[in-house]
Amino acid sequence: MTAFAKMLVFFNVVLSLVFTGWTIGMYTTRVDWAQPRTVFGNEPIEGKKGRLDILKEEIETADAQWLIGERRWTVSFQELPKIELHRAEYQKWYADLMQGTRNGNDVSGAPLKPVVRNLARDPQSGEFLRDKAEPVMRIGTEFDAQNAPQKEELQYAEYYERKIKEVRDALDKQQVELVKLIEIHRGLTEQIAGVTDPNAKEGPNGRKPKTKSGLQDRRDDQVAYLKNCIDEQMYLLPLVNNTRSELVILEKRQAALRLRLKELERFSSNR
Numbered sequence: 001m002t003a004f005a006k007m008l009v010f011f012n013v014v015l016s017l018v019f020t021g022w023t024i025g026m027y028t029t030r031v032d033w034a035q036p037r038t039v040f041g042n043e044p045i046e047g048k049k050g051r052l053d054i055l056k057e058e059i060e061t062a063d064a065q066w067l068i069g070e071r072r073w074t075v076s077f078q079e080l081p082k083i084e085l086h087r088a089e090y091q092k093w094y095a096d097l098m099q100g101t102r103n104g105n106d107v108s109g110a111p112l113k114p115v116v117r118n119l120a121r122d123p124q125s126g127e128f129l130r131d132k133a134e135p136v137m138r139i140g141t142e143f144d145a146q147n148a149p150q151k152e153e154l155q156y157a158e159y160y161e162r163k164i165k166e167v168r169d170a171l172d173k174q175q176v177e178l179v180k181l182i183e184i185h186r187g188l189t190e191q192i193a194g195v196t197d198p199n200a201k202e203g204p205n206g207r208k209p210k211t212k213s214g215l216q217d218r219r220d221d222q223v224a225y226l227k228n229c230i231d232e233q234m235y236l237l238p239l240v241n242n243t244r245s246e247l248v249i250l251e252k253r254q255a256a257l258r259l260r261l262k263e264l265e266r267f268s269s270n271r
Contacts (some may be wrong), residue, residue: 023237031246032051033051034050034052037138090127090130093130096112097117099112099154101115102156102158103158104156104159114133115136115153115156116136116153116156117134117135118135118136120132136153137151137152137153138151138152138153146214190212191215192216193214193216194213194214194217195210195211195214196211196218
């Protein structure tokens with residue numbers, strides 16, 4: 001029983017501490033619904049308002065704001081159809097501008113002039129002026145008399161895409177022609193200079209042997225042949241001259257022998 005009594009006393013102390021802390025917490029965190037007052041004089045404390053006074057002020061402020069918002073909503077609701085109509089017109093204008101930057105026409109398909117324009121704002125309302133259509137200019141490819149580039153209007157996207165395609169097609173055609181010209185030039189080069197074996201070793205003259213001779217090689221052969229012929233001609237020229245001299249002498253001797261033969265024939269006939 002003594003142990004049980006000690007446990008009850010300990011349990012009673014714990015409960016006392018718990019309820020004491022609970023009481024202190026409730027006292028320190030209580031809500032002052034009315035204006036707080038002093039303990040001894042029971043006079044209102046200045047600068048501190050009760051919860052009810054604070055909620056009353058919030059309700060009065062919300063009520064005043066509600067009245068202002070209701071008045072603004074009434075005015076805005078009356079102007080809403082006009083604003084919606086104005087917004088629809090602006091949306092159509094923006095749609096026409098966006099469509100014009102793509103293909104040069106508005107949404108209905110009519111040509112839009114100018115296609116790309118500078119947007120100017122109204123200084124009072126801040127809206128873009130729809131009646132002001134100043135085109136965006138860019139430096140063009142044409143030149144004036146002073147050789148200065150002229151300015152032209154900026155066109156729509158499909159126009160430049162078409163121009164890019166035309167230039168690209170022209171470049172492709174020129175590329176094909178260039179490949180053909182390179183092939184023709186390679187063939188003419190091989191025909192003139194010949195074909196060299198890239199895998200062969202260099203010869204004594206520092207050049208690689210050729211698998212196919214060209215016109216230059218033939219020209220060199222003909223020049224060498226001509227030089228050999230000239231050298232041979234120069235070598236044979238004295239022999240030819242001597243032979244011609246001997247031929248002349250032999251022809252003279254032949255003529256003299258024929259005359260002598262005729263004399264002998266006459267002499268033998270007379271005898």
